[in-house]
Amino acid sequence: MNTRMIRSLLWEIVFRDKLRFLLLLAGSLLAVTVFNVGVDYFPNLSEFTHFLIGFYFLSGLYFVSAFSYAQFNQQTFESEFPAHLHRLPLSTRMLVALPLISGWLFLFGYSELWLAILPTDEATVTNHFSLLLVCGIAVSWFQSLSWGLNRSFLVSGPILVTVITLTVVCFTNTKPFSDTLIPYSVAYSGLIVILIIGCGVSYLAVKQARQGSSLSKKLSFSLSRFFVRTLTQPHQDGLTAQVWYESRLFGWMLPAFATAASIVMLVLLINATDPQNILQAIIMLCFSLIYLSGIAGFNFARSHPTNGDFSMMSFWATRPLSSVKLANAKLLMAFKSIVYSLSIFIGLMILSLLAASETSAVNQLWQSTINTIGWTDAISVIALAIILVSLLAWITCSLAMSVSLLGNKKINRIITMMFVVVMIGVFGISIQWNVTTWLKPLILQFGTVLIIVPGISAMIVLAVLSDHFKSLAPLSVLKKPVLSIIFLLSGLITFILVLNLPTAMTYLLLLIAATLTLLAALPLLAAPIALAKNRHVA
Amino acid sequence: MTSSNSTTQLPVSIESLSRQFGNKNALNNVSLNIQAGQVFGIVGENGAGKTTLIKHLLGLYKAQQGSVKIFGLDPVESPEQVLSRIGYLSEEPDMPAWMTVSELLNYTASFYPSWDMTYANELIDMFEVSPNKKVKDLSKGQKARVGLCLAQAHRPDLLLLDEPSSGLDPNVRNDILAAIIRTVVDEGRTVIFSSHLLEEVERVSDHLLMLSHGHVLLSDSMDNVLTQHHRFVINKTFNELTTQNLPPIIRSDSNGKECVIDVFGDKQAIEAELAAQGSKVLSYKSMTLNDIFVARSKQQHPTAETMQ
Numbered sequence: 001m002n003t004r005m006i007r008s009l010l011w012e013i014v015f016r017d018k019l020r021f022l023l024l025l026a027g028s029l030l031a032v033t034v035f036n037v038g039v040d041y042f043p044n045l046s047e048f049t050h051f052l053i054g055f056y057f058l059s060g061l062y063f064v065s066a067f068s069y070a071q072f073n074q075q076t077f078e079s080e081f082p083a084h085l086h087r088l089p090l091s092t093r094m095l096v097a098l099p100l101i102s103g104w105l106f107l108f109g110y111s112e113l114w115l116a117i118l119p120t121d122e123a124t125v126t127n128h129f130s131l132l133l134v135c136g137i138a139v140s141w142f143q144s145l146s147w148g149l150n151r152s153f154l155v156s157g158p159i160l161v162t163v164i165t166l167t168v169v170c171f172t173n174t175k176p177f178s179d180t181l182i183p184y185s186v187a188y189s190g191l192i193v194i195l196i197i198g199c200g201v202s203y204l205a206v207k208q209a210r211q212g213s214s215l216s217k218k219l220s221f222s223l224s225r226f227f228v229r230t231l232t233q234p235h236q237d238g239l240t241a242q243v244w245y246e247s248r249l250f251g252w253m254l255p256a257f258a259t260a261a262s263i264v265m266l267v268l269l270i271n272a273t274d275p276q277n278i279l280q281a282i283i284m285l286c287f288s289l290i291y292l293s294g295i296a297g298f299n300f301a302r303s304h305p306t307n308g309d310f311s312m313m314s315f316w317a318t319r320p321l322s323s324v325k326l327a328n329a330k331l332l333m334a335f336k337s338i339v340y341s342l343s344i345f346i347g348l349m350i351l352s353l354l355a356a357s358e359t360s361a362v363n364q365l366w367q368s369t370i371n372t373i374g375w376t377d378a379i380s381v382i383a384l385a386i387i388l389v390s391l392l393a394w395i396t397c398s399l400a401m402s403v404s405l406l407g408n409k410k411i412n413r414i415i416t417m418m419f420v421v422v423m424i425g426v427f428g429i430s431i432q433w434n435v436t437t438w439l440k441p442l443i444l445q446f447g448t449v450l451i452i453v454p455g456i457s458a459m460i461v462l463a464v465l466s467d468h469f470k471s472l473a474p475l476s477v478l479k480k481p482v483l484s485i486i487f488l489l490s491g492l493i494t495f496i497l498v499l500n501l502p503t504a505m506t507y508l509l510l511l512i513a514a515t516l517t518l519l520a521a522l523p524l525l526a527a528p529i530a531l532a533k534n535r536h537v538a
Numbered sequence: 539m540t541s542s543n544s545t546t547q548l549p550v551s552i553e554s555l556s557r558q559f560g561n562k563n564a565l566n567n568v569s570l571n572i573q574a575g576q577v578f579g580i581v582g583e584n585g586a587g588k589t590t591l592i593k594h595l596l597g598l599y600k601a602q603q604g605s606v607k608i609f610g611l612d613p614v615e616s617p618e619q620v621l622s623r624i625g626y627l628s629e630e631p632d633m634p635a636w637m638t639v640s641e642l643l644n645y646t647a648s649f650y651p652s653w654d655m656t657y658a659n660e661l662i663d664m665f666e667v668s669p670n671k672k673v674k675d676l677s678k679g680q681k682a683r684v685g686l687c688l689a690q691a692h693r694p695d696l697l698l699l700d701e702p703s704s705g706l707d708p709n710v711r712n713d714i715l716a717a718i719i720r721t722v723v724d725e726g727r728t729v730i731f732s733s734h735l736l737e738e739v740e741r742v743s744d745h746l747l748m749l750s751h752g753h754v755l756l757s758d759s760m761d762n763v764l765t766q767h768h769r770f771v772i773n774k775t776f777n778e779l780t781t782q783n784l785p786p787i788i789r790s791d792s793n794g795k796e797c798v799i800d801v802f803g804d805k806q807a808i809e810a811e812l813a814a815q816g817s818k819v820l821s822y823k824s825m826t827l828n829d830i831f832v833a834r835s836k837q838q839h840p841t842a843e844t845m846q
Contacts, residue, residue: 315633318596319649320622 547610549574549696549728550595554604557590557752564590566752567604572730572745574695577723579743579760580732581831586749588732589629592700595730596626608696622650625694629701631685635674639667639684643691650692658691665710682706690718697722697729703738711735716742740764740827748834755834767825767833768801768808772817784811789833796820800833 550572557565565587572578580588593599594606597613597620606613613620633642639662647653662669665683667676676684682702689697697719703711719729719742733739739746746763748756756763767788772779776790776797785803792798801808812819825833 314598314626314628315631317598318621318624318626319646320618320620 547607548572549609550578550730551607551610552591552594552604555591555594555601555606556603557587557594557599558602563752565594568749568752568754569604570747570754570757572728574728575723575726577719577729577731577742577744578747579739579745580730580747580749581734581736581739581827582732582749582755583835584734585751587752588749589700590752591749592626592698592730592732595696595698596624597621622692623695625689625692625697627682627685627689627697627699627702629704630678631681631688633673633681633684633688635672638670638672639676640669642673642684642688643669646688647691653692655691657693658687661687661690679707679710683710686715686718690722693725693727695727697727699729699731701732701734703733703735711738736827736831746827748831750835756830763830764824764827766802766804767830768803768805769798769823769825769829770801770808770812770819771796771798771821772812772819774815774817779817780815783815784808789836800825800829 548571550570552568552570555565555568556563568587568591580591582588590599594601595608595613597617600614608620609623611620643655643658643662647655647658659669662684665680665687667680667683671680673681673684682704683706686699686702686706689699699719702715706715719731722729723744731739731743740760743760746756746758746760747754758766773795774797775792775794776799777792779797779799781787785801785808787799787801789800790797809819823829
């Protein structure tokens with residue numbers, strides 16, 4: 001074990017930022033107090049407080065673990081990692097604080113906005129808020145899975161929309177389910193098409209930018225440079241280029257546009273006659289975009305110039321660039337990306353509101369098209385298409401996760417097989433049920449997968465790492481009991497969720513907690529091994 | 539780019555640098571100073587510590603013992619200041635494979651305010667590499683040429699070439715590489731150049747560092763190295779010689795009647811001392827760098843002092 005490295009890491013995380021962490025903690029306590037005081041004046045806020053506390057804690061856990069994971073990733077896979085990049089960036093605090101602050105600002109803004117525009121009863125507010133929360137966290141989860149592979153970052157877009165839409169369909173729908181299923185499904189299929197087109201365009205743009213010598217190359221380069229120049233400080237030419245090449249600007253910017261456009265389309269198609277629903281969906285979009293951009297920012301911050309095997313290339317290691325400046329530049333860009341996303345959202349929101357009065361005719365046109373076709377199984381086919389898209393995205397994401405954790409392609413195959421089996425099973429069970437009732441169980445199954453997979457992944461990670469690094473005797477000794485515990489917990493949670501589901505809310509909270517806890521646990525498991533491997537340096 | 543203070547500093551100053559990998563001594567108490575405007579050749583067998591030394595100069599390794607200063611700065615503490623003044627070509631340059639050569643030039647240029655794109659394009663033309671070709675499609679030799687261009691185009695104060703010849707064909711090696719190195723030195727800049735091709739090092743270097751198993755066997759100007767190493771064949775056995783009065787004998791080989799001795803020192807003084815001891819010089823040979831390297835690597839006698 002490289003004790004010097006561990007000491008320095010601990011020192012960086014715990015001591016260097018202790019003041020800011022304490023300030024952050026004090027700030028959060030103050031905020032909670034203000035909330036509690038504010039309950040007298042705003043009764044609807046009382047339920048929010050609990051969520052905010054939980055959200056704050058889990059977000060902190062999430063982002064710290066994300067940061068830890070990123071740092072350990074950097075230091076894991078290369079025994080010749082440059083000494084000057086070994087020290088953790090000063091921006092640790094930025095990495096932790098910025099998303100939290102932006103999250104806080106959003107939550108405050110959101111809750112105020114919600115209360116202002118939807119003066120409804122407390123339970124409804126809580127429910128809706130929770131749904132938005134879980135959507136955002138689902139986005140985070142999926143995006144975090146896609147770390148390491150930029151292409152999967154594009155592919156994971158559909159799954160984000162799947163989660164959001166299915167959640168909307170199942171939990172916020174106040175009309176009879178059968179009345180809204182057709183327009184929802186039609187809208188969703190259109191949404192997926194737009195999203196795929198957006199992702200495809202972005203991929204082609206990147207490809208053209210790299211390969212071609214045509215006009216499209218010039219255009220895409222010019223456009224991306226415009227964005228990057230705007231987002232970064234003009235004098236940081238090296239950093240600008242670095243961030244541009246790493247961030248694959250189009251890799252998230254265009255999907256963000258596509259997501260926004262498709263969700264607005266969804267809103268317009270379905271809820272055009274109900275202004276409250278329009279606002280509700282737009283707020284959800286806002287939330288998702290913020291998370292999307294936030295996680296995109298983490299994607300920047302995490303990535304380091306590495307080759308496919310996650311080893312540091314001497315090309316970058318010998319450039320005049322410190323990890324501190326690099327991380328700061330990335331974080332600045334991530335922060336600004338949130339602002340950009342918000343501006344996109346605001347623009348689209350204005351457009352959608354302007355266009356809302358025109359869309360009832362569009363909605364009628366879609367419905368009449370479906371009626372004309374008269375194919376009653378259309379919904380099943382659409383649902384199947386959704387599942388297949390989700391499956392594809394999910395598998396790709398899981399591959400990315402396993403590669404980024406281990407750089408081990410064997411694990412890909414194992415995880416792929418697991419997902420294929422699980423998803424086929426889920427689909428097989430679901431298809432037996434009435435089409436109007438199987439969507440909800442599907443979501444439960446999907447959520448189950450969400451929980452099982454990190455558990456299984458953790459098991460695999462632990463097993464493989466402890467086998468690879470036999471010098472870590474204590475870990476090897478712990479391997480079997482830890483694996484057993486993880487497995488049992490996963491099974492237990494699954495059992496509770498599937499058979500004893502008390503309420504949708506409990507399920508959602510369990511999902512959040514389990515996901516974030518496992519997400520936090522993974523890097524902590526990998527950290528000592530990562531450090532132990534890196535014994536040649538520093 | 540350079541402060542007046544650091545400009546006056548030596549390009550490289552190493553004090554008692556030691557490095558271990560596990561139980562293996564990669565570098566053992568290495569000290570050296572390199573003056574500006576020198577071509578500093580490093581030779582040594584595989585695993586001698588050449589690349590480890592260069593990685594310390596780049597700040598890729600932190601000194602476990604001793605210190606490394608580049609232009610008066612610690613490369614680990616001040617990576618940006620140091621690396622902005624260094625050009626580096628590794629034995630097998632790894633570059634972002636998906637970029638084209640021209641994209642790579644543009645990209646790398648963004649890190650260096652002093653980047654000379656005209657010069658970079660001239661080098662690429664001279665190396666006959668297509669700027670529109672992707673890095674992943676380049677041959678090993680072409681990658682080495684591009685790497686050399688990247689290392690050179692910002693006109694670094696210190697050019698580090700780690701086994702550059704391994705990827706270059708003989709034409710490029712003999713003509714272009716030597717020309718580039720001379721150009722760099724003529725502009726008052728410094729080149730550190732490691733190679734296992736001793737003729738090449740002999741041809742282009744002003745100063746030689748010979749490493750073996752992490753130890754400095756020899757560090758001296760190339761002129762001194764070549765003029766002060768001598769091989770005599772004498773009519774005595776080694777045991778019959780009074781070695782205390784002779785300059786350091788690096789290696790000897792006796793066959794009972796004659797003895798071959800490799801000696802480091804002034805030729806006339808050695809001849810005079812041999813004559814004083816009644817030894818007749820049967821033959822004499824001025825040692826090539828290859829002879830010297832073999833003799834020093836197989837050194838039998840305890841004269842491994844650093845001659846500086």
